[in-house]
Amino acid sequence: MLGKKAADAFPGLDEFLCFSIYSTGHAFNQIYRPLLDKLELTYPQYLVMVSLWGGDGQTVKELGAQLSLDSSTLTPLLKRLEARGYLSRRRDTQDERQVRLVLTPEGQALQQRAREIPACVAREIGLKKEDYHTLQRLLGEVRERLTKSAE
Amino acid sequence: MLGKKAADAFPGLDEFLCFSIYSTGHAFNQIYRPLLDKLELTYPQYLVMVSLWGGDGQTVKELGAQLSLDSSTLTPLLKRLEARGYLSRRRDTQDERQVRLVLTPEGQALQQRAREIPACVAREIGLKKEDYHTLQRLLGEVRERLTKSAE
DNA sequence: TGAGATTTGATCGCGCGCGATATAAGACTG
DNA sequence: CAGTCTTATATCGCGCGCGATCAAATCTCA
Incomplete structure (x- = not known):
């Protein structure tokens, strides 16, 4: 016997890089939760706010490109942020297919609290x-x- | 001016380690999806199967410890795997609080197809x-x- | 200009994650 | 051995992710 594994043995979970990433991602969530609770943000919502603090006025499409998320995820999330008063969603007057995301004063102010x-x-x-x-x-x-x- | 950032500037998304992990995790999902579709497994279901191929008869608790998931996530997921005929959930006769997870022949056979x-x-x-x-x-x-x- | 193709965002359905809570079995203690 | 505590699993509610589909605005080009 040259190794301890049978020829057809499947690797263990710990050998999977994808699992390391998967579980480390969960661990990050646990760390962020108490910090973000104070701001009434979920973790994906926080990522959206970070992006907008870096520059407002983006379209949903542009934001989605940064986050690798599409409108089916973003639209409801953005509506929740709008409901909380952190941003507004406005149809672009030049091209009414697009929705531009603009921080409210409260959304701007949140940056300080997240600092x-x-x-x-x-x-x-x-x-x-x-x-x-x-x-x-x-x-x-x-x-x-x-x-x-x-x- | 010593740098290009204002004193109160927030880091960009790309500087966040958590974001690298978050988005790389999503990228993994995209890679796995077509591979797992053939097996009728989602990605978390695949992780459960990998764990069970490494040794079945675990309790839900033990499986959860490996995956960092609790019963509120695992119970419905395991029921779906049971419904697909890949495993059975049996109350431990010694301690009826516990549920032991046992692969069916079909669940065992799936390992070959996932190889x-x-x-x-x-x-x-x-x-x-x-x-x-x-x-x-x-x-x-x-x-x-x-x-x-x-x- | 007008018919068809493309682009943008919204909607729907389903499966995770997870906090909160419930239930039932087992352990412990007086 | 009854009351209490603890442990294992189940249930519920809500917010993602994402494939599939839809509607409206815009573009294309004959």
Whole structure:
């Protein structure tokens, strides 16, 4: 016997990269939840707000391209953010197919209240700067290849 | 001016490690979908099957510990797998609180049909072995720290 | 200009995740 | 051995993700 596995053995869960990502994603959610509860945001809603804080007036399509989400996910989510008073959805007057997303003053102000979150999360992660960048780079490579071969 | 950011600027989405993981997770889903469609499995259902192929007779609790999922997620998922004929759910005769998960012959046989999937996905990822292990190690570190500080 | 193709967003259905709660079986304690 | 506590699973409600479909606005080009 050269190894402990039978020839037809399936790998264990721990060997799957996809599972590492899947479960680490869940772990992130748990960390974010208490921080975001104060702002009455879910985690995907927070990502949308981060994108809009980086620049308002985007269309749903443009936002979706950043987040890799389409209107079937975004429309209801954006309506909830609108209902909470954080943004408004306005049909573009030039091209009425498009909906532009504009932060309300309250949505702008939320940025200040969210300010400690990134540092707070970074502290919980506790990776060395170098490892952090390595991780970002490798994840970026994986994502790029997967999205390319999925097209 | 020392930098291009205002003092109160929020980081961009691309700087968030959580976002890299979030979107890479979605990309994995897209890759798995066509492969799993043939087996009539969703991605979380596939993870459950992988765990059971590694050894059945587990309780729901034990399975949940591996996947970081609790009964509110697993019970309906397991019922769907049972309805498809891949496993059976049996109350433990010693301790009737527990439900033990046992693969049916069809569930066992599915392993053969799923056999090419890991290699197929690995090919799509296309990372060097060393990078793959680095990624696994760093994700493991992050997950461990996050789950510890969330407890 | 007018018929068909394309683009944008909205809607629907279903399967996760997960917090909160319920129920039932088992363990513990006085 | 009765009352209480704990544990394992189930149920409910809500918010994503996403494939499929639809409606309206815009574009194309004969």
